[in-house]
Amino acid sequence: MKTELHTEWSVKDICEGFVYNELEGKGLFGMNGKLTIQPEYQRNYIYADGKKDVAVIDSVLKGYPIGLIYFNRREDGQLEVLDGQQRITSLGRFVTSKFAIVDNGTPQYFRGISKDKQDKILNTKLLIYVCEGTESEIKEWFKTINIVGVPLNHQEVLNAIYSGTFVTLAKEEFSNSTNSNINKWSSYISGVVNRQEYLECALYWVSKGNIEDYMSMHRHDTNINELKTYFNSVIDWVDGLFDEVYTEMKSIDWGRLYELYHKQPYNKQEVNKAVADLYADEFVKNKKGIFEYVLGGSTDSKLLEVRIFEERDKKTVYARQTKEAQEKGISNCPLCALGNDNNKNRIWQIKEMDADHVTAWSKGGATDISNCQMLCKTHNRAKGNK
């Protein structure tokens, strides 16, 4: 049996020449007659309750995915909808103005909504799998992808679509809970082994995020050497560099950091000390960012979301600086006061100033009132960029 994923068909393509039978309540054809929406044996349209059909349109307008749709290609080339009749019929009925949605507080038919919303609906691309095979093959496949009660996740669907020697070998390695490496891997990967999340991670890393292309390209390979070698290189690099295992390590895209930094030499002791110090630093809000911060040379403090000064501290410091400046007849921005231009005795308003660490946070300066000064926005920006 053959399956192919189509991501290029838009709502407009599918609803071209949409035919709806009002008496029977059935969507009959789309794609200019090439698509049979409701083959005789399928159940009738049950979304026409003013809620589910409206929800389909709302989802599309908000850019939410409306899920996978499955077509079957018959021997004569005609396409039939296997799963997705309800959604397609809702879309077809709406774009032919058969029912209204509430827009800006009033019910609106398709012809009445704004052009940009019409375009948004028409240009939305659907995710459609087309399969081709004997009836029993299709039934068997459909049963596999619709295990009752447990919807397949994305990787499980991909495993079904690209089933073959490569997936079989890859699952033996990465989806096998008796693999003795799982314990080590679980320090750096989150998820459940038998829901294919480790496999997904390994594929994500080796493919730099293009899992589908990778699976399609390697579908008939009789080994998984590249996948395995790359995965082990990433894990060994992380495992070799860091002495301690921190919870946040599980949610890091190590594949990306490996690509960026694995060719750089590091002093292991220094790296581990820096990480431990930052973990102990109460001003670091984003612990997950610590690893990338340290690997990148401890410069990009945005990654750490360092805690900022409290509003009330800023007000206190502003009041004190301003009072002192007014007494001396100089600017309340200490850096402006040192200068020789028009701003040297300018009194800035608090909204024109920002709080600055006197001793930089990265040099051990605390984020509290004892280490806070107010600078005009220009000077604060200039200092921050150094």
Ligand SMILES: [Zn+2]
């Ligand atoms: Zn200034």
